[in-house]
Structure formats: C-alpha cells, structure tokens
Amino acid sequence: MASVSYENVTKRFAGDTLAVNNLSLDVKDTEFMVLVGPSGCGKSTALRMLAGLEDITEGEIKIGDKVVNDMPPRDRDIAMVFQSYALYPHMSVYDNMAFGLKMRGTPKAEIERRVTNAAEILELGPLLKRKPRQLSGGQRQRVALGRAIVREPQVFLLDEPLSNLDAKLRIQTRIELQKQHRALHATFIYVTHDQVEAMTMGDRIAVMRDGILQQVAPPREIYDNPANMYVAGFIGSPTMNFIPATVQGTTVKASGFELELPRAPGVEKGTLGIRPEALTERPKEGHAGLDLKVEVVEILGSDQFLYGTVGADAITARVDPNLKVEPGDRVRLGVDTRRLHLFDLETEKAIL
Amino acid sequence: MAVAARSRQTKTEKPIWDRTAGRWIRIYIPLFLFILITLFPFYWMIVTSFKSDQELLDQNANPMFVVVPTLHHYQFLFFESHFAQWLLNTTIIAFASTGISLFCSVLAGYALARLRFKGANSIGWGIFITYLVPPTLLFLPLALLIKTFHLFNNLFALILTYPTFLIPFCTWLLIGYFKSIPRELEESALVDGATRLQAMFRIVVPLALPGILSAGMFAFTLSWGEFLYALIFMNDTQTKTLPVGIVQELIRGDDFFWGQLMAAALLASIPVALLYSFFVDYFVAGMTAGAVKG
Numbered sequence: 001m002a003s004v005s006y007e008n009v010t011k012r013f014a015g016d017t018l019a020v021n022n023l024s025l026d027v028k029d030t031e032f033m034v035l036v037g038p039s040g041c042g043k044s045t046a047l048r049m050l051a052g053l054e055d056i057t058e059g060e061i062k063i064g065d066k067v068v069n070d071m072p073p074r075d076r077d078i079a080m081v082f083q084s085y086a087l088y089p090h091m092s093v094y095d096n097m098a099f100g101l102k103m104r105g106t107p108k109a110e111i112e113r114r115v116t117n118a119a120e121i122l123e124l125g126p127l128l129k130r131k132p133r134q135l136s137g138g139q140r141q142r143v144a145l146g147r148a149i150v151r152e153p154q155v156f157l158l159d160e161p162l163s164n165l166d167a168k169l170r171i172q173t174r175i176e177l178q179k180q181h182r183a184l185h186a187t188f189i190y191v192t193h194d195q196v197e198a199m200t201m202g203d204r205i206a207v208m209r210d211g212i213l214q215q216v217a218p219p220r221e222i223y224d225n226p227a228n229m230y231v232a233g234f235i236g237s238p239t240m241n242f243i244p245a246t247v248q249g250t251t252v253k254a255s256g257f258e259l260e261l262p263r264a265p266g267v268e269k270g271t272l273g274i275r276p277e278a279l280t281e282r283p284k285e286g287h288a289g290l291d292l293k294v295e296v297v298e299i300l301g302s303d304q305f306l307y308g309t310v311g312a313d314a315i316t317a318r319v320d321p322n323l324k325v326e327p328g329d330r331v332r333l334g335v336d337t338r339r340l341h342l343f344d345l346e347t348e349k350a351i352l
Numbered sequence: 353m354a355v356a357a358r359s360r361q362t363k364t365e366k367p368i369w370d371r372t373a374g375r376w377i378r379i380y381i382p383l384f385l386f387i388l389i390t391l392f393p394f395y396w397m398i399v400t401s402f403k404s405d406q407e408l409l410d411q412n413a414n415p416m417f418v419v420v421p422t423l424h425h426y427q428f429l430f431f432e433s434h435f436a437q438w439l440l441n442t443t444i445i446a447f448a449s450t451g452i453s454l455f456c457s458v459l460a461g462y463a464l465a466r467l468r469f470k471g472a473n474s475i476g477w478g479i480f481i482t483y484l485v486p487p488t489l490l491f492l493p494l495a496l497l498i499k500t501f502h503l504f505n506n507l508f509a510l511i512l513t514y515p516t517f518l519i520p521f522c523t524w525l526l527i528g529y530f531k532s533i534p535r536e537l538e539e540s541a542l543v544d545g546a547t548r549l550q551a552m553f554r555i556v557v558p559l560a561l562p563g564i565l566s567a568g569m570f571a572f573t574l575s576w577g578e579f580l581y582a583l584i585f586m587n588d589t590q591t592k593t594l595p596v597g598i599v600q601e602l603i604r605g606d607d608f609f610w611g612q613l614m615a616a617a618l619l620a621s622i623p624v625a626l627l628y629s630f631f632v633d634y635f636v637a638g639m640t641a642g643a644v645k646g
Binding site for chain 2: 053
C-alpha cells in the first residue's frame, strides 16, 4: 500500500506567504501523478511537504494510511530526485547510490546486488567508480534516478528532474522514466512546469496555480474538458483561443463571426474557447465557419500554424502543412462546434 | 599563402623585446621586490642566530654574512634555558584551543547557516560583534575569572581564554562556507535516510573541509603567536609560551642577547610555516570559496 493523500493541506511561510492553499489530493497506489503549474504555484512546496523537508502548516498528509506530518523524512519510505540531482560530490557513483542503503544498515552484499542491478538497468555500469563531476548531465540524471531506485521505496518524488537536460535527452529520459514506472510498480509523484511532460507522462495531472489546485484528471480529460480558463490556457500548445462573446439562446456572437452551440448555456456573456485544432481548412457543407485574415504563418513540418485576426479578435489555427498560405491571405475555416468551450466571465469556470 | 599567413600572425603579436620587457616590469620585478622585503627579516634572523657573540658585536665585520657559524645559541636554548618547555606549552595550548574552537565553530556555524530558528540572525551578528571587542578591554574581566578559578600559571588559563576570540572568528568564517554548500545535498541525504547529524558529518563536513582547515590554520596561528593574555596569565617561567618566554627571559635587563633571540624566533616560526606549506592548496580553496559559484 502506497497511496498518498493530502487532506486540506496548507503551507504558510514566514511573512504570511501562502504557498499551498487547502490542497486535497488523493494519489492512488502505483499511479503516476503529475503536479504541474508555473513557477511559484506551490507544486514544489507540496512535494517537499510530502518528503518531510517542509513543515505542514495545516492539514494532514498520509502515505498509505499513516499520517506522516511529524515523521522525519528518513522514516517515510520515499525517494526523491532533485532538479539539480543533488549528487554527493565527494562520493563515487557507487557510493552515491549506496548511501541511502548504508544509512539504513542494509547488509553489504545486498547493497552491492541492488546497486549493480540498478546500474545495469540505467547503463551506469562502467561509471560506478567515477565522481559526479566527471559525468555528463544525462549521466548525472541517471545516477540520481539510480539512487532512488536502489532504495526500492514506496513512493518516488521527482522535482523537475528533466529541466537541466537538453531537448533530445529530455525526450529520451521521459520515455525511460515511464518504462521505470511500469517496471517498479511504485507510486510516482512528478513535479514539472512543462505541460508536455505532464500530458505525456501522467496517469493523472493536477494543475496548480497560486497555491490552489485547479483540476485533477487524466490528460485526455484535462485537455478536452478543462475546468476553467486557466487550465484550458495552460495545457495545449499553441494555447487555446479565448474570444469575448455574447450569447443569445444557442447562438454565440463574437466580433467577427457567429456560431451555433450544441446547447443553450444560459448566460448572456462569456469567453469562447476554441483550440487551434478545432479549426479546419476543410469546412463541411453547412458547417459554421469564419474568415481568418492571416498575419503570420509557421510551418513545423508536421503542422502548420496560422496566426491572424477575425474581426477584432486574434485567432490561432492549426491546419494541414500542405495548405499553401501566405501572410495577408484570407482563409475560410470551419469550426467543430462539438469542441467549443465557454467560460464564465466572472469566475472563469467552464460552462460548456 | 604560407608567407602571408605568417606575416599576418606576426603582425598581431607584439615585438619580442616588448613582451619580455613587459613581463619583467609587470611580473618579475615587483615579485622580486616583494620576496626581498618579505624574506629579508628571515635571512637576518638565520644569519644572526648562527653568529658567535664575538662576531655579532664586531663593528668591522660585515653584518650580512656569517664567517664562523656556530650552534652555540641553539645549544643554549635547548640545554640552558626553558625554551623546550615553552615550545611544548605553546604546542599544547595551540592544539587544544584550536581543537575546542573548531568543534564549537563547526556546530555553531552549521546551526547559524542552516537551521531556521528564531533569532538566528541576531546571534550571528552577536558573534561577529564579540569578535570586534579588543583583547585589551577583555583581559581585565578575564583575569578576574582566571583568578576565581585559580588558573593563573596553568595552561588551561590560555586553553580556555583563546577560544573567546577564536570561536567567533572561526564561526563567522564557517557560516559563509556552509552557506555555499547547496542545501539540496543535505535534503537528499535526509530523504535517503540520514539523521540531521549524519547528514552534517557525512555530507556537509567533508565538503566544508577546505573551509574548516582554513579556520583551523587561522586559529592555530593566532593562538601560536598570541601575546597579551599569555603575558598576563602566565608569570611562572615554566608555564610561559614562546612569544612571552622569548621576550621576557632572553632579554635580561637591558641586555639583548641577539643570537639567542633570533635563534628562538626562527625556531618559533618554523611550525607555522610548515603548517601553511602542507595545507596551502586547501587554504587557497577555503579563502576563495563562495567567490565563484560551483
């Protein structure tokens, strides 16, 4: 049993800074949970409270069914990978990985078995005698991961472990981490500010902002049904188009176009949300559409993004890369009205 | 092609005479002068310590050289004076007070650098200000304490008073050093299963070793050469330290026995010089730590 639960957890720093505000979150056993949000949103603090590196101001944190509020980090049966890796510079790779086991009084033979095993999985075998400063960034990252793996903990905590790697290595390591998660049968709690990491790795994603949990859901659900404008804008790239609109019955009106909603939202005003890929350059017969005045064209090979305006509103569309478009062109785009979102003007919560 | 390349290369370089002359003016001559000024007193000490009294007082002899070297003064120091006893006293006192100071400073410096407790900052400043109080002010109350505990003419008088200025100094130096060690290393150790003390002694202290050695060397040097407290608390010839013993016992009345004085001063400076030459690499690393991140 290694579920983790936050129950109304609040963290207040000296000077009354509210880092985490009344967080309640249940992480299931063996789940890969991603905490995502911009810097300063409280995701790292939430993780550090679970690790025992920060005191909990209010509320309870449980690992399994034990309340760990007053338990020192060493008794929590967790392992943590830090953003800076935090390898001990004066110890060899082997000693770095063995440190946690030595501290727990594991027999020497067992330490050797586990370290060799982890080194094999992570291809660190030839590097065991080196010091951290003689390793590349990617190798250091793997040592940090290895140090966590040998401990065979119930819960792995990962605090932005990929942010110091270059783009290519980051993708490789991302895949490696997912494999490890499956192989280890442990609970992973992963903190990142990168929505791509969140979407690709998480069984579920918890989006945080200003210390407040915005939404917890599987990636698909977060993407298709964001709970509010913040989540809608944070997840997805390019970001969702937000257009101020007025509503009459099922008709929604923006400055440059009109669309029919699948059902009446029951408000008069709102913010319309359209993902760039909900716009298509092949409008179906009788489908609603809009005319985009194109200003910037970005071709990424597999995708083409058009940035332009409709009426007074800026709009981004994702279209077929083979479509020939020049800045200044007008393009007729169809809208998949099943994929429209409408947000309340005041609360920014999703209405539709 | 090759010719053109070579001419372009020589164009960017300065003429040979300029380079060598420049190096001499900027580097070698200032260094040479510096070394001359620094080492001359040592040379004088060495030369004088090997001269016989006769040669020393000969108005016509060249004072820069020894004509008939003699070990007479060294012999006197070791067999007819209490020099060996003073050397032993000084060594014991310096090691003991350095040890006590380092032990306290490592703990205090770590606590002030790392643990978040109320008043940590004020305590840090308090320690710094303690260091600024001059010994010439402190020796009166300290003398009273020494008297109360009947420690006059006892090595403990100095072993216990030197830390009063060594601990603030070392603590202040170590706070800076501990702060330069990333906090995450310790946090990682805590999560890995170490207690606070284990994290400190297994991770932080080994990494802070250059800083601790620097602090230790400073402490050792300061206690080795300390004069005021030693002068006041030690009156018995048997319990004197080197700086006081040499000055008080080797100058009799208004007679300066230069040969003995110089031999004693030379011998007294050797341990410190040896210490520095052993740890010079660590010492430099300790002094520059924190200047550059990494």
